[in-house]
Amino acid sequence: MKRAPEPETVTPSTEPPRRRSARRTVRPLAAAALAALLLAGCGGQNAAKPPAPAGQGGQGGAPGAASPAGKPAGGDAATSADGSQNGTGAGTGAGAGAGRAEQALARSEPQKITIPSLGLTSTLETLRQNADGTMQTPKDPALAGWYEPGPTPGSQGPAVIAGHVTWNGASAVFEKLKTMKGGDTIKVTRKDGKTVTFTVDRVGEYPKAEFPTLEVYKNLDHAGLRLVTCGGDFDPKKHYYDSNVVVFARMTGAA
Numbered sequence: 725m726k727r728a729p730e731p732e733t734v735t736p737s738t739e740p741p742r743r744r745s746a747r748r749t750v751r752p753l754a755a756a757a758l759a760a761l762l763l764a765g766c767g768g769q770n771a772a773k774p775p776a777p778a779g780q781g782g783q784g785g786a787p788g789a790a791s792p793a794g795k796p797a798g799g800d801a802a803t804s805a806d807g808s809q810n811g812t813g814a815g816t817g818a819g820a821g822a823g824r825a826e827q828a829l830a831r832s833e834p835q836k837i838t839i840p841s842l843g844l845t846s847t848l849e850t851l852r853q854n855a856d857g858t859m860q861t862p863k864d865p866a867l868a869g870w871y872e873p874g875p876t877p878g879s880q881g882p883a884v885i886a887g888h889v890t891w892n893g894a895s896a897v898f899e900k901l902k903t904m905k906g907g908d909t910i911k912v913t914r915k916d917g918k919t920v921t922f923t924v925d926r927v928g929e930y931p932k933a934e935f936p937t938l939e940v941y942k943n944l945d946h947a948g949l950r951l952v953t954c955g956g957d958f959d960p961k962k963h964y965y966d967s968n969v970v971v972f973a974r975m976t977g978a979a
Contacts, residue, residue: 824976825946825947825974825975825976826946826947826975826976826977826978828878828879828880828946828947828975829878829879829916829918829920829947829978830879830916831875831876831879832876832878832879832914832915832916832918833850833870833872833876833914833915834848834870834876834877834878834883834885834912834913834914834915835847835848835913835914835915836848836912836913837868837885837910837911837912837913838910838911838912838913839904839908839909839910839911840908840909840911841903841904841905841908841909842900842901842903842904844897844900846866846867846868846887846897847867848867848868848869848870848885849862849863849864849867849868849869849870850869850870850872851869851870851871851872851886852872852873853873861886861888862886862887862888862897865888865890865891865894865896865897866896866897867887867897868885868886868887868897868898868951869885869886869887870883870884870885871883871884871885871886875947876914877912877914877920877922877947877949877975878912878914878918878920878947878975878978879947880944880945880946880947881943881944881947881948882940882941882942882944882948882949882950883947883948883949883950884949884950884951884952885912885949885950885951885952886898886951886952886953887901887951887952887953888953888954889901889953889954889955889965889969890954890958898951898953898969901927901951901953901969901971902927902929902953902955902969904924904927904971905924905927906924906925906926906927907923907924908923908924909921909922909923909924909976910922910923910924910949910951910971910973912949918978918979919978919979920947920975920977920978921975921976921977921978921979922948922949922973922974922975922976923973923974923976924971924972924973925972925973925974926972927969927970927971927972928969928970928972929955929956929967929968929969929970930967930968930970931956931966931967932966932967932968935968936970939972940952940970940972946974946975947974947975948972948973948974948975949971949972949973949974949975950970950971950972950973951970951971951973952968952969952970952971953968953969954967954968954969955967955968955969956968
């Protein structure tokens with residue numbers, strides 16, 4: 725049988741935390757416990773399940789994650805007391821457009837994401853864990869996916885929605901994600917009928933070895949949202965992007 729071409733896609737490289745219950749409290753960040761699903765391969769590379777963590781900072785933000793060549797890559801961005809990110813990744817709109825965070829809601833599954841500035845609307849696949857502990861990626865490159873073991877958009881904590889940037893050379897759902905700016909809005913429609921509005925704090929693009937693990941997955945006292953895809957340069961031989969793009973946002977409304 726002819727082998728299908730490998731997609732230029734997102735590939736998670738860490739073992740995400742398992743959901744306990746809708747009322748669970750988020751434990752303090754300890755190594756990979758909240759390094760929920762960093763996208764490290766981004767190009768059809770098989771992700772390695774990390775060993776028992778002893779600290780932060782594997783490739784793509786996950787301890788022990790494998791690089792495309794199978795070698796571990798280290799480093800993460802520091803986080804200051806006020807929550808600002810002090811890493812080397814480029815970012816835009818550093819908090820300039822963020823509104824006041826609204827009180828978090830109860831857990832309810834997201835069904836659709838809309839990003840007006842990109843002219844983007846997508847229903848959401850549900851992403852769970854593979855047998856090896858890595859995160860699933862969206863099966864349809866035209867759709868984004870919500871990581872189900874983590875918080876839901878609108879509930880307290882950093883909810884994560886991931887999507888492909890390209891697929892076999894063609895545009896995918898999050899191709900223009902890195903063009904977002906602070907102050908842009910994101911709307912997520914939930915199963916409970918509520919539509920939650922998030923306002924972008926900033927957008928960053930980070931080399932794999934400098935992914936800001938703490939900043940993406942740290943505990944929050946509000947409902948946050950992270951949109952994640954691939955970025956940087958693409959290696960056509962390895963089907964691999966060398967960076968990740970992350971949109972940081974907080975809930976500023978619900979209706």
